[in-house]
Amino acid sequence: MPRVTDDHLAARRRQILDGARRCFAEYGYDKATVRRLEHTIGLSRGAIFHHFRDKDTLFFELAREDAERMADVASREGLIQVMRDLLAAPDQFDWLATRLEIARKLRNDPVFHQGWEERSAELSAATEARLRRQKKAGRLRDDVPSEVLQTYLDLVLDGLVARLASGDDPKKLGAVLDLVEASVRQQGSGVS
Amino acid sequence: MPRVTDDHLAARRRQILDGARRCFAEYGYDKATVRRLEHTIGLSRGAIFHHFRDKDTLFFELAREDAERMADVASREGLIQVMRDLLAAPDQFDWLATRLEIARKLRNDPVFHQGWEERSAELSAATEARLRRQKKAGRLRDDVPSEVLQTYLDLVLDGLVARLASGDDPKKLGAVLDLVEASVRQQGSGVS
Numbered sequence: 001m002p003r004v005t006d007d008h009l010a011a012r013r014r015q016i017l018d019g020a021r022r023c024f025a026e027y028g029y030d031k032a033t034v035r036r037l038e039h040t041i042g043l044s045r046g047a048i049f050h051h052f053r054d055k056d057t058l059f060f061e062l063a064r065e066d067a068e069r070m071a072d073v074a075s076r077e078g079l080i081q082v083m084r085d086l087l088a089a090p091d092q093f094d095w096l097a098t099r100l101e102i103a104r105k106l107r108n109d110p111v112f113h114q115g116w117e118e119r120s121a122e123l124s125a126a127t128e129a130r131l132r133r134q135k136k137a138g139r140l141r142d143d144v145p146s147e148v149l150q151t152y153l154d155l156v157l158d159g160l161v162a163r164l165a166s167g168d169d170p171k172k173l174g175a176v177l178d179l180v181e182a183s184v185r186q187q188g189s190g191v192s
Numbered sequence: 193m194p195r196v197t198d199d200h201l202a203a204r205r206r207q208i209l210d211g212a213r214r215c216f217a218e219y220g221y222d223k224a225t226v227r228r229l230e231h232t233i234g235l236s237r238g239a240i241f242h243h244f245r246d247k248d249t250l251f252f253e254l255a256r257e258d259a260e261r262m263a264d265v266a267s268r269e270g271l272i273q274v275m276r277d278l279l280a281a282p283d284q285f286d287w288l289a290t291r292l293e294i295a296r297k298l299r300n301d302p303v304f305h306q307g308w309e310e311r312s313a314e315l316s317a318a319t320e321a322r323l324r325r326q327k328k329a330g331r332l333r334d335d336v337p338s339e340v341l342q343t344y345l346d347l348v349l350d351g352l353v354a355r356l357a358s359g360d361d362p363k364k365l366g367a368v369l370d371l372v373e374a375s376v377r378q379q380g381s382g383v384s
Contacts, residue, residue: 028296030222093299100292103357104220107285113359148367151360155368158358159351165295166350167305168343175340176347183375 013051016041017065020058025094029059029101056112059098064119071126078134079127079153080181083160087170087177097165100158127153141186149184156180205243208233209257212250217286221251221293248304251290256311263318270326271319271345272373275352279362279369289357292350319345333378341376348372 019041023032026040034045034055041048052058070082086092106113127150134140140149156177163173211233215224218232226237226247233240244250262274278284298305323342326332332341348369355365 028222030220094296097296097299100295100354103292103354104286104289106358107289144371145367147364148371151355151364152368152371155348155351155355155365157351158354159347159349162292162295162350162354163343163347166298172339172343173347175337176344179336179340179344179375183371 012047016043016048016051016058017061019043021062021095024059024062024098029098029105056115060115060119062095063099063116064122067120067123071123074123075126075130078130079157080177080184083157083177084174086160086164087174090164090170093164096161099161100165124150124154139186141184152184153180204239208235208240208243208250209254211235213254213287216251216254216290221290221297248307252307252311254287255291255308256314259312259315263315266315267318267322270322271349272369272376275349275369276366278352278356279366282356282362285356288353292354292357316342316346331378333376344376345372 020032020037023037023040027033027036032055037048037055037058038045048058052061073082073085086096102112102116106116128146131140131146131150135142135146140146160173160177164170212224212229215229215232219225219228224247229240229247229250230237240250244253265274265277278288294304294308298308319342320338323332323338327334327338332338352365352369356362
């Protein structure tokens with residue numbers, strides 16, 4: 001039996017996550033069954049669930065990876081840049097649709113809700129910190145509380161995901177983001 | 193056998209639609225099986241599909257009823273008032289979640305996409321007509337094309353549905369709608 005190195009472990013985890021992302025993207029949250037996960041990943045359920053406890057754990061880890069990547073952009077360039085990046089990555093749309101399919105589960109399943117919130121916390125924190133800095137620099141409108149601006153941007157992100165996942169033209173949506181950007185900006189400020 | 197009157201037909205259709213709405217709201221689009229529809233409606237599949245050809249036809253008829261009701265409000269008071277009405281009707285949230293679950297189907301199933309578009313056309317037309325009137329009256333900002341404002345409002349509606357369906361606080365979202373309303377309004381205009 002070969003020695004299990006850290007590299008090998010990391011590669012195996014990567015294989016599982018990449019396959020799971022494709023599987024969720026193709027079938028949606030509910031229809032990504034264990035059998036389909038096995039097939040798309042190319043490993044047995046025993047091997048998969050040795051690394052990730054169950055299907056929800058897998059899903060959350062993908063959500064966490066997304067949130068981490070988005071938080072990085074949000075922290076440097078704001079949540080609207082995160083949205084512009086989404087518009088430029090059409091191969092992500094099918095995966096994004098799964099985020100909409102879990103709304104019912106988020107409402108009705110407290111454990112799932114908490115798991116999801118924990119994974120999204122990093123993105124919320126990055127957006128919040130960026131808004132605080134922008135406000136301090138006088139680039140954010142100050143007639144509306146920051147919490148409202150943050151809720152607004154979160155809502156726009158969800159709306160964008162919904163329109164993209166339903167097949168809207170990314171170009172049309174880009175013009176909408178310009179409008180959104182202007183609506184959180186301090187009047188007369190050049191940079192948002 | 194009793195004579196089938198128009199009243200009886202209308203009542204039967206109503207029974208089916210009300211039951212179907214409850215069933216979609218409780219189980220979601222995919223899991224609202226024919227068996228569950230029979231149970232929630234209280235009629236056999238034969239009776240149900242005598243009135244509506246199949247599950248999609250039922251779903252579209254509910255979407256059409258929604259669009260008609262929303263178009264009526266949108267035409268008189270604008271799409272933002274439609275959204276405020278949504279915030280005030282929490283019992284609708286579970287049904288609204290089904291609108292998100294079909295995004296994947298909208299993208300991948302052209303027949304379904306067309307059926308959905310046809311049912312939403314009335315609401316789009318009402319919103320468009322209202323935006324045109326508001327623009328003419330000088331209450332709408334004129335530095336952004338109307339199509340962009342319409343896409344923006346459609347996106348905000350989807351985002352609102354997503355946040356509501358995920359369990360966000362309606363009060364928090366109301367403040368966001370004030371911001372949205374101000375962002376489509378002509379500067380200095382009191383009425384949007």
